[in-house]
Amino acid sequence: MRILIVGYGMVGHRCASVLSELAAQRAAGDEPVSITVLSKEARPAYDRVHLTALFNGSTDADLTYDDPPGVEVVLGEEAVALDLAARIVTGAGGSTYAYDALVLATGSRPFVPPVPGHDLPGCFVYRTVEDVDAIKAYAAGRRVGAVVGGGLLGLEAAGALTSLGLDTHVIEFAPRLMPLQVDDAGGMALRQRISELGVTVHSGTRTEAVHAGEDGAAAEMLLAAGHDPSDQRTLPVEMVVFAAGVRPWDTIGREFGLALGERGGIKVDAHCLTSDPHVYAVGECAMAMDGRVYGLVAPGYSMAETAARHILAGDSKPFLGADLSTKLKLMGVDVASFGDAFGTTAGARTTLYSDESQGLYKKLVVTEDGRLLGGILVGDASAYDVLKPLAGTDTPLPADPIRLLLPPSDGEAVTLGVGSLPDSATICSCHNVSKGSLLEAVQEDGCATVGDLKRCTKAGTGCGSCIPMLGKLLDAAGVEQSTALCPHFAQTRSELYEIVLVRRIGTFAQLVAEHGVEGADVEGCEICKPAVASILASLSGRLGGPKHILSGEQAALQDTNDHFLANLQKNGSYSVVPRIPGGEITPEKLIVIGEVARDFGLYTKITGGQRIDLFGARVEQLPAIWRRLVDAGFESGHAYGKSLRTVKSCVGSEWCRYGVQESVAMAIELELRYRGLRSPHKIKAAVSGCARECAEAQGKDIGVIATENGWNLYVAGNGGFSPRHADLFAKDLSRQELIRAIDRFLMFYIRTAERLERTSVWIERIEGGLEHVRDVVLNDSLGLGAELEALMDAHVGSYTDEWRAAIEDPETLRRFVSFVNAPDTPDPSIEFTTERGQIKPLLTIGRRADRTDDVKDLVSAG
Amino acid sequence: MIKQIPVCRYEQLIPGRGVAVLLPDGSQAAVFRTAKDELYAVGNLDPATGAYVISRGLTGSRGGMPTVASPMLKHVYELASGRCVDGPAGPDPAHRLPTYPVLREAETVYVLEDPAIPRDGNAFVLDDAGAAAGDA
Ligand SMILES: Cc1cc2nc3c(=O)[nH]c(=O)nc-3n(C[C@H](O)[C@H](O)[C@H](O)COP(=O)(O)OP(=O)(O)OC[C@H]3O[C@@H](n4cnc5c(N)ncnc54)[C@H](O)[C@@H]3O)c2cc1C
Ligand code: FES
Ligand code: FES
Numbered sequence: 002m003r004i005l006i007v008g009y010g011m012v013g014h015r016c017a018s019v020l021s022e023l024a025a026q027r028a029a030g031d032e033p034v035s036i037t038v039l040s041k042e043a044r045p046a047y048d049r050v051h052l053t054a055l056f057n058g059s060t061d062a063d064l065t066y067d068d069p070p071g072v073e074v075v076l077g078e079e080a081v082a083l084d085l086a087a088r089i090v091t092g093a094g095g096s097t098y099a100y101d102a103l104v105l106a107t108g109s110r111p112f113v114p115p116v117p118g119h120d121l122p123g124c125f126v127y128r129t130v131e132d133v134d135a136i137k138a139y140a141a142g143r144r145v146g147a148v149v150g151g152g153l154l155g156l157e158a159a160g161a162l163t164s165l166g167l168d169t170h171v172i173e174f175a176p177r178l179m180p181l182q183v184d185d186a187g188g189m190a191l192r193q194r195i196s197e198l199g200v201t202v203h204s205g206t207r208t209e210a211v212h213a214g215e216d217g218a219a220a221e222m223l224l225a226a227g228h229d230p231s232d233q234r235t236l237p238v239e240m241v242v243f244a245a246g247v248r249p250w251d252t253i254g255r256e257f258g259l260a261l262g263e264r265g266g267i268k269v270d271a272h273c274l275t276s277d278p279h280v281y282a283v284g285e286c287a288m289a290m291d292g293r294v295y296g297l298v299a300p301g302y303s304m305a306e307t308a309a310r311h312i313l314a315g316d317s318k319p320f321l322g323a324d325l326s327t328k329l330k331l332m333g334v335d336v337a338s339f340g341d342a343f344g345t346t347a348g349a350r351t352t353l354y355s356d357e358s359q360g361l362y363k364k365l366v367v368t369e370d371g372r373l374l375g376g377i378l379v380g381d382a383s384a385y386d387v388l389k390p391l392a393g394t395d396t397p398l399p400a401d402p403i404r405l406l407l408p409p410s411d412g413e414a415v416t417l418g419v420g421s422l423p424d425s426a427t428i429c430s431c432h433n434v435s436k437g438s439l440l441e442a443v444q445e446d447g448c449a450t451v452g453d454l455k456r457c458t459k460a461g462t463g464c465g466s467c468i469p470m471l472g473k474l475l476d477a478a479g480v481e482q483s484t485a486l487c488p489h490f491a492q493t494r495s496e497l498y499e500i501v502l503v504r505r506i507g508t509f510a511q512l513v514a515e516h517g518v519e520g521a522d523v524e525g526c527e528i529c530k531p532a533v534a535s536i537l538a539s540l541s542g543r544l545g546g547p548k549h550i551l552s553g554e555q556a557a558l559q560d561t562n563d564h565f566l567a568n569l570q571k572n573g574s575y576s577v578v579p580r581i582p583g584g585e586i587t588p589e590k591l592i593v594i595g596e597v598a599r600d601f602g603l604y605t606k607i608t609g610g611q612r613i614d615l616f617g618a619r620v621e622q623l624p625a626i627w628r629r630l631v632d633a634g635f636e637s638g639h640a641y642g643k644s645l646r647t648v649k650s651c652v653g654s655e656w657c658r659y660g661v662q663e664s665v666a667m668a669i670e671l672e673l674r675y676r677g678l679r680s681p682h683k684i685k686a687a688v689s690g691c692a693r694e695c696a697e698a699q700g701k702d703i704g705v706i707a708t709e710n711g712w713n714l715y716v717a718g719n720g721g722f723s724p725r726h727a728d729l730f731a732k733d734l735s736r737q738e739l740i741r742a743i744d745r746f747l748m749f750y751i752r753t754a755e756r757l758e759r760t761s762v763w764i765e766r767i768e769g770g771l772e773h774v775r776d777v778v779l780n781d782s783l784g785l786g787a788e789l790e791a792l793m794d795a796h797v798g799s800y801t802d803e804w805r806a807a808i809e810d811p812e813t814l815r816r817f818v819s820f821v822n823a824p825d826t827p828d829p830s831i832e833f834t835t836e837r838g839q840i841k842p843l844l845t846i847g848r849r850a851d852r853t854d855d856v857k858d859l860v861s862a863g
Numbered sequence: 864m865i866k867q868i869p870v871c872r873y874e875q876l877i878p879g880r881g882v883a884v885l886l887p888d889g890s891q892a893a894v895f896r897t898a899k900d901e902l903y904a905v906g907n908l909d910p911a912t913g914a915y916v917i918s919r920g921l922t923g924s925r926g927g928m929p930t931v932a933s934p935m936l937k938h939v940y941e942l943a944s945g946r947c948v949d950g951p952a953g954p955d956p957a958h959r960l961p962t963y964p965v966l967r968e969a970e971t972v973y974v975l976e977d978p979a980i981p982r983d984g985n986a987f988v989l990d991d992a993g994a995a996a997g998d999a
Contacts, residue, residue, distance in 0.1 A: 026957050070912050456953035488925070510898075524879070524898045526923030527932035527939065557879025557898065561919040561934035564880070569934055573914040820891075821871040821882035829889070830908075830915040 002034050004312060005090060005100035007080040007253065009040030011049055012284030012301035013106035014066050019309035021069035027313075034313065036072045037098060039090070041107075042129060043077035050298055051724065053157050055133045056164040058687070058700015059720025060609025064130075067571070076836075080107075083257035085277050102279055102312045105254065105267060106305070109247035109285040109296070114149070118211030123219030123240045127158045128247075136242065140165040143239040147171070147222055149208050150245035151178040153329065158244040159200050160332040166693055169200045170236060172224060174245075176205045182327060182338040183377050186355060190362035190379040194334045197360070209233065211241055249286045249294050262288035271319035273308040281308040291322035299323065299431055324430060326392075328385045328466065333726070334360075335382035340375025340392030341366050349374055354406035363406040371397045381408075386470050387417040390426030390436065419470060420477045428474065429460035429467040436474065443478050450483070451475065486756060487528040489513060489521040494681060494756040498536050502752075507544050508554050509533050525558075532756050534558035535643055538679035539751050542795025562641030565817070566803055567623055569641075572842035574831050575623060576616040577603075579630050580638035580676065583650045583668030583688075584611030593633040601626055604839045610647035610685065612638055617840050619827055621818050627804040637804035639677060643757075645684045648672035649697070653690030653707070662707030664690035667736070671705070674740070675747065677800050681754040681763075684747070699727040702760040703743055708732070712739045716746060717771070719761035728764070728771050731779060741790065745778045748789035870894050870965075870972040876902075881918040881931065883907050884974055892963050892974055893918035895942060897929050903942035904963040904974050909933045911950070911958055925949065 004020060006013050017038050024034040040046070047064040055061065068074050075092075082091040083103075090098045111126035113119050125136050140146065146162040148155050151173025162169040171178070177188025178195070192202050207225045212235075214220025219241050226232040251259075254267040260276035262268055266288030273281045284301035288294050295301060300323035310317035326339035344351050344366040355362045361380040365388070367373055373391045378384065384405065391398070398405065400415040407413055422428075424437030442448040442457045451471045455461045461468045485491045490513070492500070497512070506512050512533060513521050525533075534555055537544065562568055567575035579594060594613050598605045604616040618626055627637070639645060648671045651657065653664030668688040678684070686703035687696040698704030704715035710733040718727025731742055754763040764771055776782040807813045819828035833840035870884050876896035884892045884904070891907035895918075907915045912935040920931040922942070929942045938950035938958060945960035964975040 462952070522924040522927060524922060524924035524929060526925065526930070527921040527937065528923075530879075530921055530923065554879075556877055557922075560921065561916075564919065569916065569919070571912065571914060571935070573916045815875070816877075819883060820885040821875065821894075822869060823885045826885060828883075828891075828915060830891070 002032050002101045002313075003099060004034065004036045004102045004104070005098050006036070006038040006104045006106055007090060008106035008108055008250075008284070008286070009038045009042065009046045009074065009076075010106060010108045010284065011046065011298050012108070012305050013038060013040075013104070014046035014069075015302050016104055016106055016283055016305035016309050017072045017074075018069040019306055020313060021072050023309060023313040024071060036069075038072060038074045039078040039080050039092060039098065040074060040076050041079040042131075044130065045074065045076065047130065049128070052127070052130070052133060053161050053164075054720050054724040055130065056137070056161045057720055057724045057726060058685075058697040058718060059724060061130050062609060063720050080253055083253050083280075085258055085280065088279055100279070103281065104308055104312075105275070105280065105282040105286055106284045107250040107253065107286040110250045111243060112246040112248045113243045114208065114245055116208055116210050118213065118219065119243065121211055121213050121219045122217060124211060125240065125242045127154060127161070127242050127244050133161070136161065136240075137165065139240055140167060144168060145170075145238050146240045146242065147236065147238045148242045148244055150243065151175070151202065151204060152181060152244075152246070153179065153327075153331070154244040154246070156195070156331040158242045159195070162240075162242065163199060163332070167240075170238065171195075171200055171202050172206050172208050172222070173202070173204045174207055178202065178204065179336060182329075182336060182342070183379060184343060184364070186353070187336075187338075187362045187364065187377045187379045190355065190357070190360050191331075191334065191336060193357065194360040194380060195332060198332055198334075200332075203236075247285065247296060249288070251286050254282065254286075262292065262294070264294075266294040269304075271307075271321055272311040272317055273304050273320055274311070281312070283308050289320060289322055293322065295323055295325075297323075297325065297327065302431060318433075326389055326430070328382050328389075335378065335380060337378040337382035337385040337389075338376070339385065339389040340373070342375045342377050344374070346374050352402035352406065354403060356408075361408075365402045365406060367398065367402055371402075373398055373402075384417065386467075386473075387419060387422060390422050390428060391417075394423055394425055396423040396426075418477060419473045428470050429458075431467075432459040432462065434458045434460040439471070439474055440478060443475065443480060449475070449480050485518075486532060487526055489517050489525050489529050491518050492516065494532050494536070495753045497533065498540075498752055501533075501536050501540060502543070505544060507537070509537070509558055510554060527560075528756070530558040531560045531563070531643075534563070535679040535681070539796065540792070542797075542799035543792060560642070565620060565623065566627075566637055566807060567618065567641060570616060570842065572831055573828065574616070574842065575618050575620065576614050576640070577618055577623065577626055577630075578608065578612050578614045578638040578640035579635040580672070581612045581647075582672040582676075583648055583665050585650075585665050585669060590633060590635065593630070593635070597626060597629050600629075602840060604841065608640075609649075610640075611649050612640070612647060614640065617833060617842070619819060619831055621824075621827065624808050624814055624817050627808050631802070631805050631808065636802040642679065643682050644677060644679050645672070645675040645686070647685065648675075648703075649685075649687040649701075651688075651690050651695035653688075657690055659693055660690035660707065661709055662690055662712065664688040664696065664705075664707055667705060667707075667712070667739075668696075671703075671740075671743070674797055675743075677803070678747065678751075678796055680747070680751050682757050682759045684760070700724065701727060703746070705739065711735050714739060714742055716774075717760040717764040719759055725761040730771075730775060742778055744793040745786055745789040746774070748792050749774065749777055749785070752789075866976045867966075867973045868976060870974055872970050873967055873972050874970070876972065879922050881920065881922070883915065883918040886974070886976055888976075891915050891918075893920075893931070894965060894972065894974060895922055895929075895931060897922055897942075899929075901929065902965040902967060902972060903929065904965040905931070905940065905942060905945050905960040906962075908960075909935050909938070910947075910960070911936050911938050911955075917960065 020036050046066045079093040080090045081093050111128050146167040147170040148158045149172050151171045159169050159171050178191050209225050210223040211219050212221040222236045249266040251267045260268045267282040269282050269287045273283050275282050283304035304320050307317045307320040328337040348369050349366050352365045363378050365376040375392050399421045404415040422436050426436045428436050448454045448457050454471050484493050598615050606614050608614050648668040650664045650668030654660030685701045687698040687701045688705040689696040689698045690707045700718045700720045704727045706713045712734050713732050714730045715727035716730045719725040818824040832843040834843050879898045881893045881895040892904050893907040894904045907917045920934050923930050930939050932939045938947050940960050945962045947955040947958040
């Protein structure tokens with residue numbers, strides 16, 4: 002069976018993943034399945050919902066999804082024709098793709114109101130990574146930007162422009178912001194919070210035109226409040242982002258004979274089948290049974306699941322429509338709306354709580370007999386998780402609605418726990434799992450952790466937003482959640498760190514024997530071994546001198562990346578990332594990297610951390626590659642392992658007209674100081690030479706921004722899946738003060754954080770939060786300052802280049818072969834094709850190398 | 864006919880780690896020496912991703928049974944049976960590694976392969992896997 006998916010956005014990717022899973026479960030005798038995806042974008046699928054994270058220090062790699070196993074992805078291929086009778090799709094380049102089942106997941110395209118000047122240079126839309134790149138590039142050096150549209154997308158775009166340092170205006174046609182989700186009063190509260198962040202909101206305002214300046218680019222907007230010419234006014238701007246909504250991208254259905262909805266969208270039935278029995282449509286390009294086109298990702302995921310199961314499993318759950326409840330964080334402001342948010346049900350009554358000074362607005366809609374219908378929460382949506390599942394159920398509210406809305410500090414306030422929800426309440430809307438089925442999993446199947454619940458019920462495996470609720474539910478059910486690191490240690494990672502430090506324990510074997518759970522297997526496991534290896538490595542300076550992370554027993558504890566000192570990639574090859582401190586590199590060294598990549602046939606890509614990543618090396622090539630790099634003066638870059646990655650920098654005051662300090666020199670100093678430092682999770686850092694913040698330091702664990710008087714230190718920022726703006730930690734530090742503060746901060750983090758806990762999560766989890774950490778680091782409130790500094794000094798003093806040490810040790814070198822019994826044979830399973838002039842892994846699930854003849858001799862010789 | 868394929872000298876194996884072995888038919892096995900100095904061999908192909916990387920996984924134990932965690936998506940396989948006992952979505956009966964008997968004679972480690980037994984589908988386990996695979 003040939004399955005073809007057109008469109009590789011969030012929903013197309015989900016559909017491919019479900020199909021891939023179902024295909025893997027098929028029995029041996031079943032008809033073989035092939036899954037192909039055509040992606041118009043020239044990049045793998047990514048998390049569009051978190052696009053704005055790209056403005057806060059995340060890289061596109063952070064948002065990119067892995068291709069599901071066994072799925073063939075054709076990037077940069079647009080489907081332009083569809084022959085329903087012959088069941089063939091044609092790509093823009095003329096390639097044809099025959100199918101037995103076709104899934105259209107072409108999503109939406111931005112809607113740009115056809116006002117004069119909408120296509121001038123300086124006008125943008127906001128939908129793809131390329132849009133982000135274009136906006137970033139154009140915004141550099143500009144000061145004022147406007148966003149057309151004050152809904153979800155518009156406010157996302159406004160957040161993006163403000164984080165680029167632009168004065169931002171939002172123009173919304175409706176009288177309030179987010180007209181679809183909140184009411185007038187909610188819109189007011191939202192407007193107030195957003196204005197405090199420096200955004201100017203023009204609501205009830207139409208964009209009439211964009212006018213060009215002398216250079217032919219957008220320079221001014223013509224706005225109007227009413228229909229009278231006297232209502233018109235102009236707004237000087239330097240760039241405009243149109244985020245006024247989307248339209249289903251249904252072209253292929255429209256032109257080739259599929260039935261459409263009146264206002265667009267490919268019509269589908271409950272199985273997501275279109276008017277053709279071999280063609281499905283899912284996500285934003287489809288018009289569902291209830292006549293709606295859903296512009297949110299969760300309904301798209303449900304549709305993807307329905308279609309995939311209908312194709313391969315025959316047991317699909319019909320998609321009849323979805324709930325439009327949403328909880329969002331826009332520019333740091335909570336906005337949630339759920340159920341009958343506008344009180345349209347007959348006899349509905351509303352209860353309001355609002356506090357203008359705090360920008361808070363909360364509303365509940367209830368029936369005459371006290372059952373919850375829906376609500377709106379602006380400024381604080383913490384009650385959403387328990388209120389939403391109650392909406393529309395028969396359970397009466399356990400307290401007077403107003404008491405549920407009062408701030409917790411008020412004596413009358415009632416905080417609802419998950420205990421007050423009825424069993425029928427839906428906790429996970431992605432997979433439609435009720436509280437009752439979760440409790441059953443706890444009581445009958447013995448689920449005792451969030452992980453168990455995910456496995457058992459699938460709850461929490463979609464968008465992930467219900468995960469905190471799963472934890473609370475376990476608490477409420479009286480299940481004590483173990484903090485044990487793994488079955489071998491009852492302690493947490495931070496407790497083990499203290500033990501190793503105080504008792505000066507030097508090996509895993511000793512630690513597990515003396516402090517493991519009773520009868521713990523010396524074998525350990527893939528959780529405790531690397532965690533302990535990291536503790537031992539970060540204390541190696543203290544525990545008796547430099548020790549290579551691959552020496553002695555430690556060799557067996559390291560994750561594969563640390564074991565091979567390189568990054569494992571999807572086909573079993575590795576990537577090598579030479580350290581380029583601060584991103585500064587001489588032309589000679591740049592040439593060496595190019596030569597090495599060319600000579601070893603590696604794929605090269607510039608990383609977000611200002612380095613060059615060389616992909617596609619087989620294990621036995623690694624030492625030869627390092628030899629070349631080490632000889633040219635490079636050393637290992639820790640792109641692998643839980644350790645300092647890079648210290649990114651902008652060019653700073655040596656070259657930049659705006660710079661006030663030498664940011665490159667500082668970045669190099671920091672990178673050389675903290676390189677090789679093993680930590681609970683990876684650490685990223687950046688240094689900007691002035692407040693324009695070109696290095697995006699506020700999206701890093703450690704961010705340094707130059708001021709006229711020295712350096713401001715920011716901590717605990719994060720990009721990726723849950724972006725977090727760094728907190729300002731200390732102002733106007735001298736070089737010495739800065740380094741001391743970072744030394745102490747990092748060592749305190751390494752000491753007290755749990756396994757795989759980034760600084761951003763740690764600082765919010767640790768008791769006392771940011772204030773406590775600041776007290777410990779700057780005021781030495783625990784009297785640990787000197788010890789933390791001494792630990793860091795020990796690390797700095799004992800640092801060695803891990804690559805050099807590896808290639809100089811014959812014992813270690815011997816491990817770098819593909820096959821122990823055929824050391825001269827390269828792994829034949831690692832194969833490449835070419836794309837855009839470079840190699841790319843060729844991977845087919847379950848493929849056996851069938852080179853029986855060539856290898857036989859080699860093996861018998863071994 | 865059962866073949867005895869030499870792997871390497873015993874002392875070349877690091878306790879707690881694995882090595883990859885090329886078999887005469889072109890397939891690959893992963894041979895492990897556990898921290899307790901037992902020997903196991905399973906297929907080197909990670910069924911979840913199609914990459915030949917099992918030998919580079921970390922060994923460990925689950926409920927007293929020796930295991931290896933694939934370095935790709937962290938599926939955990941029992942070394943003796945090849946069963947997938949844990950993974951991103953829990954135990955997964957659809958994924959199973961073939962197993963091979965291993966033995967140590969003097970200082971050399973061997974993998975035994977019986978070409979008559981197909982290894983593509985379900986795992987092949989000797990009746991008494993522990994004894995056959997262990998370094999008794
Ligand atoms: C900035 C931003 C923030 C958002 N925030 C949220 C949020 O907080 N919550 C939420 O629920 N939703 C949010 N969304 C909406 C969410 O991203 C979409 O609902 C979701 O991406 C829809 O997925 P899809 O796969 O249907 O469409 P898309 O992700 O748009 O993917 C469709 C893909 O198909 C490709 N394509 C189109 N035509 C063809 C063709 N002929 N051949 C081949 N390929 C083709 C397109 O190039 C595109 O890559 C946000 C969107 C944006 C832009
Ligand atoms: S609500 Fe999305 S995963 Fe549960
Ligand atoms: S000098 Fe201003 S950000 Fe670099």
